[in-house]
Amino acid sequence: MNTTSDHFAEADSPSHMESWRAVSAAIAGNILEWYDFAIYGYVATIIARNFFPSGDEVGALLATFATFGIGFVARPLGGIIIGRMGDTKGRKAALLLTIFLMAIGTIGIGLIPTYSSIGLFAPLLLLICRLMQGFAAGGEWGGATAFIVEWAPQNRRGFFGSFQQASVAGGLLIGSAVAAICSTVLSGDQMESWGWRIPFLLGILLVPVGMYMRSDIEETPIYRAARNVVTASETPGWILAAKAFGFTILWTVSYYVILYYMPTFTEKYAGLSRTSSLWSNTIGLVMLVVAIPLLGLLSDKIGRKPLLIGCCVAFAVLTYPLFSVMLSGVSLPTVIIVQLIFGLMIAMFSGPGPAAIAEIFPTSTRSTWMSTGYSLATSIFGGFAPFIATWLISRTGSPISPTYYLIAAAIASVIVIATLKETAHSELR
Secondary structure (H helix, E strand, O other): OOOHHHHHHHOOOOOHHHHHHHHHHHHHHHHHHHHHHHHHHHOHHHHHHHHOOOOOHHHHHHHHHHHHHHHHHHHHHHHHHHHHHHHHOOHHHHHHHHHHHHHHHHHHHHHOOOHHHHOOHHHHHHHHHHHHHHHHHHHHHHHHHHHHHHHOOHHHHHHHHHHHHHHHHHHHHHHHHHHHHHHHHOOHHHHHHHHOHHHHHHHHHHHHHHHHHHHOOOOOHHHHHHOOOOOOOOOOHHHHHHHHHHHHHHHHHHHHHHHHHHHHHHHHOOOOOHHHHHHHHHHHHHHHHHHHHHHHHHHHHHOOHHHHHHHHHHHHHHHHHHHHHHOOOOOHHHHHHHHHHHHHHHHHHHOOHHHHHHOOOOHHHHHHHHHHHHHHHHHHHHOOHHHHHHHHHHHHOOOOOHHHHHHHHHHHHHHHHHHOOOOOOOOOO
């Protein structure tokens, strides 16, 4: 009788061309989806004034970031439902569903009338659209990660998997760049009244492009093999999901503080204009997109854990001094250098991260449990990160206080990562 590993060994090994074709389709859809999900954070201050009018500027901004965070409440539900769909119906079906739901939520935000037109219905509709985006994102991350890593050659899972996270950063980069371009081309009044809608309405491109790219892909060979055999895991799925949860804490906190909240932070506390803040953030994202694949490739050679632990240590040690530099009244070039350093630090995790987290799980339940653990951590620690950063500053009166959140996250994740086995040179189960 064949064992599970025998079945996987008998699966057709994809050619290099087949692997890149499938991965490219997943990446293209992923970029468009995360552009749609990210754009909210880059026009947060404008949304605050249009949907949460208040005499208290901090209160309006907190309400805006709370709505941003509530979008993440739906991510665990999306991770469980769409993740289960990916394990039972196939990775392809799940990825097609996520791209359709994300497009509806994004275009919806671009079409909602403001508070001055429809009153309380405006923030209510905004909340519904964010929940739809969150549900889609919950299924997208785990499904795309499983799909890409499973298509990768065994000795290139770190490199191939890194493109999953590079495509997430690519979506953020495009979102930041589009917001920066709109802020540069349009006047302040134009941006406030209608220009902020343009980045959301561009999400309509997601439907034809994304659906076309993903409708033409095949299931992964290892998934096709796994459907023919029942995998008996030595460890219960919920325990593996708990490991993924702890693994993800710094990953998600660093993303949503450094990449989403930073334009707001540098505008309000580092003395940059809105346009300069967006361009500075965009340049930092360029570093992230470039560095992620290189560090993913490095993890195939030296292992995942050295880079993951190195990232945690860097955030624990360097975050406070780097934020202090930005708050010291330095020039735009210096802020850009700081964001480039942060981009490199995040890349140390994001390069090996997708392969490392996927390698925790067996193929038969990978999409479900990985999506669940990752989405729960992202929902709790990441989605509300901009809210928590704003709240910490308002409570302490110190703009440096978000660094404490990043340092605590680094300590939590390094404890979990230290307990994981090195999987870079092991076969997928």
